[in-house]
Amino acid sequence: MQNFSWFNPTEIIFGKDTVKDLAPRLKADGVKGALLVYGGKGTFKSGAYTQVTDMLNKAGIKFSDVNDIKPNPKIDKVREGIARVKAGGIDAVIPIGGGSAFDTAKAIAAGSSYSGDVWDFFEKKATVEKALPIYGVLTASASASEVNKIAVISNPEREIKTSMTSALIYPKVSVIDPSFQITLPEKQTVYGGIDIIAHILERVLDGDEGSELIDDQAYALIRTMIRVIPELIEKPKDYDLRAEYALAGAMAHNGFLSVGRATRGDFSSHRLGHTLSLLFGVAHGASLAVMMPAWARYLYEENPVPFARLGEEVFEIFDGTDEEKALEAIEALEDFYKDINAPTTLRELGIKEDDIEKIAANASRGETFGTLKKLEAEDVLEIYKLAY
C-alpha cells in the first residue's frame, strides 16, 4: 500500500426533506446573500428549486440566480457568475442540480476571489487561495462533485474540456435528497450510473497494486451499481434504490477509493470521453459507455490481471486464463451497458469515421496520458478506431 493523505471536510446531509436543514448552517455562518446556480426544467420539476427558495426566504437570506447551466457546462457561465459576485451582496454559492451546477458553482466560488481570469485555474497557471463557501443541493448523482474538490468545465474557444482541483472548493455542505432524483429521465439514471461505475473502475484498473481492502470496497460498490441501475429502470420511483444509487455515487468519487494507490486512478476513459462531449455534445455517461470498453479492449492483454479480477469479483467469471477472464469481463461490462440501453460504439452516437482523426488529436493534444498504459497519440487513434 502506498503512502497517502486523506482529507474531505464536506458535510453531507442525506435523506428526505433535508433542504430545510441548510437554514441553520447558513445562518450560523452569517450568510446574507447567495448566488443560486442551476440549469432549468429539472431543477423545477424535482421540487428542489422551490424548496431552496422557500428555505432562503424563511431564513431572510437574499439570492440571485445564474441559470440555464447545461450539461458539459461552459466557462462563460462561470464568468457570468463571477461578475455577479463581484457586483456585491453575495457571500455564498448554492448549486442546485447535478455535476454541471456543482462544477460551475465551484469555479465561481474560486474565481470570485481571484483578480485574474478564472480559466487560469484550469490551465494550472494559478492556484486557488480563497473561495466562497459552497452549500449545494444535489438533484442528480453521477459526478460526485457534491463531495469532491474537482470542477470540470468546457472552454469551446480553446476546444478543451478539463478540470481544476483545490481543497478550497470542497462544498462546505451538500444536501443529498434522493427523492429529487425520482423525476429524472431514464437516460440520465443510466448515464449517471455508467459515470459512477467508471469512477470506480478507473481506480481498480489503474495498474497499481493498491490495497486489497480498498479493492474489496470498490468491487462491492460496482456490484451495488450493477444491481441498482436495472432495478431503477423498472422502478424509477423507489426511494431506497435512489438512495443506494446516490450514496454509491458519492462514495465512488469522493477520493477515498484512491487511497493507497501510487496513482490517483487512470482517468483515460474520462479524457477520451470528454472530447466526444466537447466536439459533439455527447452525454458524459454515453461517452464513457463507448470509450471505457474500447480502452479496455485495446490494452488488457498487456496487463490482464486487474481485468480478470474484475471478472471474478463482479461478473462471477472464474474459468480460464487471466487473458480469457479479462476479455470475458470486458464483454460482460459491454453487455451490461447494452442491457441498460446505453450506446457502446461511436457509430451509435452518430459520429462519422472521417472525424476520428480530429477526435483523437483533440484528446491527445500532444500529451501522453494514462497510468495502466501511457497512451501516445497513435494509441489514442487506435482506441477511437476500436470504438467505432
Place this chain on the structure above:
Amino acid sequence: MQNFSWFNPTEIIFGKDTVKDLAPRLKADGVKGALLVYGGKGTFKSGAYTQVTDMLNKAGIKFSDVNDIKPNPKIDKVREGIARVKAGGIDAVIPIGGGSAFDTAKAIAAGSSYSGDVWDFFEKKATVEKALPIYGVLTASASASEVNKIAVISNPEREIKTSMTSALIYPKVSVIDPSFQITLPEKQTVYGGIDIIAHILERVLDGDEGSELIDDQAYALIRTMIRVIPELIEKPKDYDLRAEYALAGAMAHNGFLSVGRATRGDFSSHRLGHTLSLLFGVAHGASLAVMMPAWARYLYEENPVPFARLGEEVFEIFDGTDEEKALEAIEALEDFYKDINAPTTLRELGIKEDDIEKIAANASRGETFGTLKKLEAEDVLEIYKLAY
C-alpha cells in the same frame, strides 16, 4: 435507508515515515507549544516518540509530557493534562499511542477550555464549546479514536467506564504509520483486531435494515480482518498487512458504517465488556471476544436474519434455516477467536462465578440499553451467565 448527516474533518496522513509531515501543519497553524500524551515502553520501542520529539525540535516547537497512560485510561490522567495546559504555554495536544493516548488527549483538549470538571462531559452535564487542536500519532490500531469524535475514559471512584463525544474533538490531523505497529506484542494485534471486528459487527447487527450498500462494505471489511489477523500472527513484520489492518481499523469506526441506520449501532457488547475492564482490568479486546458471542447467543433467536447474513457473507454458511445459519455464524466467530488465541469465556479470564451478579449490576446500573434487543437487568445477568 434512514436520513443521516455525515461530517468527518480529520486529515489522515498514512504511511511510512510520515511523522515529519506534521511539522508543516503545526507551523501553518501557529502551534508554539504541545502537550505529548502517551503510555510508556511501546511508544519508545516503536520509535514513534523519538520521531515526534525530533520533528518538534527541528520545528522549534516546545513540548511537555503527560505519560504513563495505561490501557482503559483513567480520568486522573486527563485532569493532570488539563492542569498542565492551564499552567500555560500549550496550544495543541499530541497523543502518541493507541486509543488510550488518543482518548486521554481528546478529553484533555476539551477539558482545557472548560471552567468546570471534565467529567461533566462524560455525565452529559456539559457540552464542549471549544477544544485545543489534536495532532495525533497512532502506534496501535483498534479504537479508531484517531479518526472519530469519541473518547472513552474510566472513572474508578464512580465505578464507570464511559464515553464523551463532540465534533470538536475530532483530531485535526492523525498520522497513521503502520510500521510503528510492527513491534506490537501478538496479543495486542489479536485484541485490537477483535475490537475492530466488534465495531463493524455492532453496526450490521443493530437490528435496523440500514442500507444494503453499507452492509456490503461492512462485510468486506470483516472479511479483510478475518484474513489479516491470522496472517499477522504468522508475519508480524509484514508492512502491507499492518497497513491493511490499520486502514480497516480506521474505516470500521470513523462513523461511516453507521450512515443510513436508524441507530448509530448496537454497542451492547462494548458496554458489557467495559465493565470487565473496569472491575478486573480485562483487556478491551479480550472482553469483547468473551461478551460479543455471549450476547449473540442470548438473542439471535429473536432476530436471526442479520446473524444469518453474517454467516453467508463472512463464513460461507449457506445451508439451513436462518436460525441454523445464525447459530453456525456465532459458532464460527467464536471458533475464529479461539483460533487466534483469544479467550471466549469469563472463566478463562479468571473471573469467579460469584462475581457475576456484581458485574451485571455494574453494566446495567438501572438502565436498559441495546437496539437489536433492549436489555433489561435480567437479560444482562443471563448474558454474563452464558459467558461464564
